[in-house]
Amino acid sequence: MSQETAAKKKRGLVTVHEAWCKGCAICVEFCPEQVLVMERGKAKVAYPERCTACAMCELRCPDFSITVSVKGE
Template structure:
């Protein structure tokens, strides 16, 4: 099973500037009717570029937890 990043977009803070859509290196986002949507979250590499560039702090990317290699 592939681990997928959790992407949260706060629609109340988002002003639909499309920075996340334009700068995502994996093209995870598409513009919805009013706000961006994470159309391909399975492609997210959790670089958090969208989170860093968002002028409204409307995006939070939570990387998937790495498996604990100490457990056997």
């Protein structure tokens, strides 16, 4: 499998630690694949199959309430 094909198949696993989330929605705004949504004032993983493990949400979260890992690792 070429590196390009492997990169296209890369999928992430996003976890939102709800107790730490203050509901700022920064993660929702920065996610290029629109994986996250706001629900009842907290970030929620709505479309996990879209995640590419770019970790933009994790890097931007000021409360460290999001973790992103690559599936299978």
